[in-house]
Amino acid sequence: xxxxxxxxxxxxxxxxxxxxxxxxxxxxxxxxxxxxxxxxxxxxxxxxxxxxxxxxxxxxxxxxxxxxxxxxxxxxxxxxxxxxxxxxxxxxxxxxxxxxxxxxxxxxxxxxxxxxxxxxxxxxxxxxxxxxxxxxxxxxxxxxxxxxxxxxxxxxxxxxxxxxxxxxxxxxxxxxxxxxxxxxxxxxxxxxxxxxxxxxxxxxxxxxxxxxxxxxxxxxxxxxxxxxxxxxxxxxxxxxxxxxxxxxxxxxxxxxxxxxxxxxxxxxxxxxxxxxxxxxxxxxxxxxxxxxx
Numbered sequence: 001x002x003x004x005x006x007x008x009x010x011x012x013x014x015x016x017x018x019x020x021x022x023x024x025x026x027x028x029x030x031x032x033x034x035x036x037x038x039x040x041x042x043x044x045x046x047x048x049x050x051x052x053x054x055x056x057x058x059x060x061x062x063x064x065x066x067x068x069x070x071x072x073x074x075x076x077x078x079x080x081x082x083x084x085x086x087x088x089x090x091x092x093x094x095x096x097x098x099x100x101x102x103x104x105x106x107x108x109x110x111x112x113x114x115x116x117x118x119x120x121x122x123x124x125x126x127x128x129x130x131x132x133x134x135x136x137x138x139x140x141x142x143x144x145x146x147x148x149x150x151x152x153x154x155x156x157x158x159x160x161x162x163x164x165x166x167x168x169x170x171x172x173x174x175x176x177x178x179x180x181x182x183x184x185x186x187x188x189x190x191x192x193x194x195x196x197x198x199x200x201x202x203x204x205x206x207x208x209x210x211x212x213x214x215x216x217x218x219x220x221x222x223x224x225x226x227x228x229x230x231x232x233x234x235x236x237x238x239x240x241x242x243x244x245x246x247x248x249x250x251x252x253x254x255x256x257x258x259x260x261x262x263x264x265x266x267x268x269x270x271x272x273x274x275x276x277x278x279x280x281x282x283x284x285x286x287x288x289x290x291x292x293x
Contacts, residue, residue: 001287005280006049013048013073014040016066020123034104034112035119039077042095044293046216047072047187053284054191054205057276067127068137068190074120075145076183081113083154117145129194136193144186153179160245167245173214175245180220181213204270211267212285218260219289221246225253260289 021036048069055065084091084099085106092102101109124137143149156175160167167175188209192202225248247256267285271278 001283001290003287005053006044006284006287009049009052009069010045012052012062012066013045013069016070017073020070020119030104030108031111031115034100034108035115037103038081038100038109038112039074039116041077041097043076044291045073047076047183049284050184050187050209051191051194053280054188055194057278057281058192058195058197058201060191060195064128065191065194067123068194071120071123071137071141072183072187072190074116074123075141075150078113078116078120079145079150079154079183081109081116085109088154088158120145133193133196137190140186140189140193144182149178149182149186153177153182157244163245169250172245172247172250176214176217177210180217181210184213184216185209201274201276204273207270208267208281208285211263211270212288215260215263215267215285216288218247218256218263219291221248222253222256222260223291223293257289264289 017039018036021032021039024032026032051069051072052062052065055068056062080094081100083089084094085101091099093099097103099109100112104112120141121138124141125134127134127137129137145151153175156171157179160171160175185206188205189202192205197205224246247259251259264285268282271282271285
C-alpha cells in the first residue's frame with residue numbers, strides 16, 4: 001500500500017485534535033498535559049483513517065468528517081491510557097514512550113482517560129450533521145465503547161489472562177470482536193452515517209469492518225512474537241509474558257498468519273460488491289497484515 005494517504009489522514013486528525021486541546025479552557029494544567037500525552041503520543045490513526053476513507057468514498061465532505069475522526073481517536077486514546085494502568089495490563093511503555101500513569105501518576109491517568117472519553121462525545125455533538133445523524137453517531141460510538149463493545153471485551157480479556165484452563169478459539173474471537181473490532185467497526189459505520197449511506201451499503205461495510213477488525217488483532221498477536229521492542233514501541237513478547245490468550249498460542253504462528261489472510265480475503269470480497277471506488281480500502285485491508293507495527 002502507498003501509505004501517503006494514511007499519513008495524510010493521520011496528519012489531518014492530529015492537527016484537528018491538537019487544536020481541540022489548545023482551545024480547552026485552562027482548568028488544570030497537569031490534567032490537560034496528561035490528556036495531550038495520551039492523545040497526541042503517536043500511533044497509526046487507523047480508526048480516523050477509516051472514517052475519512054469510508055466517508056469520502058461515499059461522498060461525504062472531508063472537512064465535516066474531522067469531528068467524527070477526532071471523536072473515535074479520543075475514545076481509542078482513553079482506552080489505551082486505561083488499558084496500561086496497573087489494575088489492567090500494567091504496561092510502562094506505549095509507542096516507545098512512558099505510559100500516562102508512568103509519565104504523570106495513576107490518578108491523573110485515570111482522569112485523563114475519563115476526560116478524553118467525554119471529549120469524544122462533545123466533538124460529535126458539535127459537528128454540522130443533522131440532529132438524527134448526531135444521535136445515531138453518539139449511539140454507535142457509545143455502544144462500541146461500552147459494555148457491548150470495548151469495555152466488555154477488556155473484561156473478557158482480563159478473565160482469560162493467566163487462565164490455567166485456557167480458552168477456546170471461539171472465546172478468543174469474542175474477546176477481540178469486542179475489545180478491538182467494535183471500535184474499528186464503529187469507525188466504518190460512522191463514515192457511512194455521515195454520508196447517509198443506504199442500508200445495503202452499510203451491511204456490506206459491516207462485513208468488511210468485522211473481518212478487518214479481527215485480522216488487525218490476529219496480526220497484532222503475531223507481531224508480539226516476531227516484532228522487536230524498538231519497532232513495536234512496547235516490550236516485545238509482552239502478551240506472552242502476561243500469559244495472555246493469543247491466536248499464535250492457540251493456532252500456532254503459521255496458522256495464525258493463514259487466519260489473518262482468510263479474514264482479509266473475506267473483507268475484500270465484501271468490498272467488491274460495493275458500487276463505489278473501494279481501491280483505497282482494499283489496499284488498506286492488505287496493509288493490515290503486512291505492517292510491522
